Structure formats: C-alpha cells, structure tokens
Amino acid sequence: MSEPRWLDEDEASAWRNLVRVLMLLPAALDRQLREExxxxxxxxxxxxxxxxxxxxxxxxxxLARLVGTTSSRLSHAVASLEQRDWVRREACPTDKRGQICRLTDTGMAVLVAAAPGHVEEVRRLVFDRLSPDEVAQLSTLTAKLMPDLSADGHHLNPRPSTPSKGCD
Known part of the structure; x- marks a missing residue:
C-alpha cells in the first residue's frame, strides 16, 4: 500500500477553515431563520x-438533488411542509411512480416574509466580507468542487422539470 498524499501545511490550514465554514455557516443561517x-x-x-x-x-x-439530500429525507421534510400547507405533492402526469412538489401560495408568502432577513444574514456572514474579485473566485472554486459531491453521481443542478413538460 502506498503512502497517503498528506496535506501540506497550507492545504491543511485551508481544509480546516473550509470544514469550519461548512459546519458553522448552516447552523448560523438556521438559527437566524428559526428566530426571525x-x-x-x-x-x-x-x-x-x-x-x-x-x-x-x-x-x-x-428537488432532492438540488437541496443535497436523499429522497427519503426530502419526503419527510415535504410531509412536514405539507402539514403547514406550504407545499403539496401531486402525481406526475407522465410517470405513475413520480411525484411533483409544488409551492403553495401560503408557502410563497412564508418565503417572501423570510427572505429579507435571510439574505441580509447571508450578506453579513459571507458577501460583505468579500471583494467582487473574491466573490468571483468563490464561485469558481465551489463550481470546481461540486461535480464530484453528489452521492448518487447525478449533477446537483438538474434541468428543470415541470408537470407540463413531463416527469422523466
């Protein structure tokens, strides 16, 4: 067995920072959205x-691919959202096994009410700290990392599918 390709000091520092951001940012955004x-x-x-x-x-x-979760976890989340009347599930007209998730007017109202505080928190925690060049670099770097991160091998940004255009 060959020797692992250990991280050098700069790589290890960058990795630790990335891991902390990946752990702390979602928690901070969740806290803000829940509180406000x-x-x-x-x-x-x-x-x-x-x-x-x-x-x-x-x-x-x-939708599961877009939000980076499994179909099972998404199904549980959507069930909770359905109980709140924020979304509804519909049968796919072209695939009896498929389901469509649709945002309701109530869900849109919740989103519209939550969005200003959320975007302000995203700006405060991320974009206010970066120059325009750094934002471009962040976009480039994250785009390079995304393709190999999907657990099922599918691209994380699938083409839009709507009931009127089929459910394949």
Missing amino acids: AGVPHPYYQILAHLSDRPDHAIRMTD
Missing part, C-alpha cells in the same frame, strides 16, 4: 428552490 421567521434552513431551501422553478413545481427526485 420560524422556518428551519432546510425548509427554507426547499421553498426557495421551488420558487425558482416554472410553475413553482419540480419532480421530487430533482
């Missing part, structure tokens, strides 16, 4: 992704 809007960060992400889609709807498997 009563919405957990994972639920906010689901609502936000739905709001960006045509007809505010997307196939459940595509």
